[in-house]
Amino acid sequence: MIGFSVENNYPVPMDEAVRLLHRIGFDAVSFNWKLGVDLTGGIQAARSLDMPIHYLHAPQGAYHTLWTQDAPEMLQLILQTLEDCKSWSVPIYVLHTCSDFVPITPDRAIGERNFRRITDTAARYGITVAFENTARPSYLKALMELYADDPHVGYCWDSGHEQCYAPQEDFLAQYGDRLLVTHLNDNIGMSTPGEPNSADDLHLIPGDGIADWVNQLKRLRGANKVDILSFELKRVSKPNQKLRLYDDLSLAEYFEKVYVHALKLEDAYRRSW
Numbered sequence: 001m002i003g004f005s006v007e008n009n010y011p012v013p014m015d016e017a018v019r020l021l022h023r024i025g026f027d028a029v030s031f032n033w034k035l036g037v038d039l040t041g042g043i044q045a046a047r048s049l050d051m052p053i054h055y056l057h058a059p060q061g062a063y064h065t066l067w068t069q070d071a072p073e074m075l076q077l078i079l080q081t082l083e084d085c086k087s088w089s090v091p092i093y094v095l096h097t098c099s100d101f102v103p104i105t106p107d108r109a110i111g112e113r114n115f116r117r118i119t120d121t122a123a124r125y126g127i128t129v130a131f132e133n134t135a136r137p138s139y140l141k142a143l144m145e146l147y148a149d150d151p152h153v154g155y156c157w158d159s160g161h162e163q164c165y166a167p168q169e170d171f172l173a174q175y176g177d178r179l180l181v182t183h184l185n186d187n188i189g190m191s192t193p194g195e196p197n198s199a200d201d202l203h204l205i206p207g208d209g210i211a212d213w214v215n216q217l218k219r220l221r222g223a224n225k226v227d228i229l230s231f232e233l234k235r236v237s238k239p240n241q242k243l244r245l246y247d248d249l250s251l252a253e254y255f256e257k258v259y260v261h262a263l264k265l266e267d268a269y270r271r272s273w
């Protein structure tokens with residue numbers, strides 16, 4: 001199955017975007033929780049079309065405070081969004097492990113206490129938490145070790161984050177046996193070697209960046225098999241983004257272009273099993 005992460009900034013209401021994705025052929029969708037964005041139209045549209053809702057993505061925010069303060073506001077926000085995840089019966093909650101660029105002095109014990117609150121709550125609700133690789137692999141590593149034997153915790157591989165933030169890492173080799181979610185996307189790599197920069201995180205359609213997708217698929221095949229191969233793509237990733245490839249496409253044309261590429265990858269992925 002092909003999954004697609006629905007963005008919050010389309011020129012049409014979210015339910016319409018979901019119906020369009022369904023018409024084009026996408027099998028499953030996922031949503032990004034964001035303060036001030038009402039996801040219920042999209043959720044209801046997916047339900048009425050029998051499209052599985054693969055995961056809910058936790059909100060953006062001050063993740064670094066989870067490592068510096070006991071029960072910070074960010075924890076409350078995350079716990080609140082887990083309530084939505086539960087009430088919408090979404091089985092997986094995708095979570096970042098730290099803010100990417102805020103300098104901090106982490107306190108491991110505080111961090112572990114805060115994350116335990118999240119994972120304990122999720123487990124009680126029957127929700128599995130998938131930690132995603134971002135720009136700071138050490139926080140992901142600490143949590144994947146903390147939850148090494150926890151069946152309610154797994155891994156979300158963001159192929160683009162790996163490529164532009166941490167190309168020295170092979171996250172699938174490290175956590176592929178616990179893979180639950182893919183965020184497949186592309187970019188043109190790290191603009192200044194050794195210096196992660198959010199401007200590089202473009203979430204382009206696979207094939208529009210520099211990734212070697214034959215190799216990416218080979219790596220994916222070595223990881224835990226996922227039923228839904230999910231794509232996390234953005235028509236425009238950043239304000240003032242220099243590389244804008246999709247400006248001339250309507251939303252439908254853009255989704256169709258995504259689907260053509262996603263189908264090719266999904267087909268190759270399935271054929272190998």
Ligand SMILES: [Zn+2]
Pocket residue numbers: 132158183232
């Ligand atoms: Zn991602």
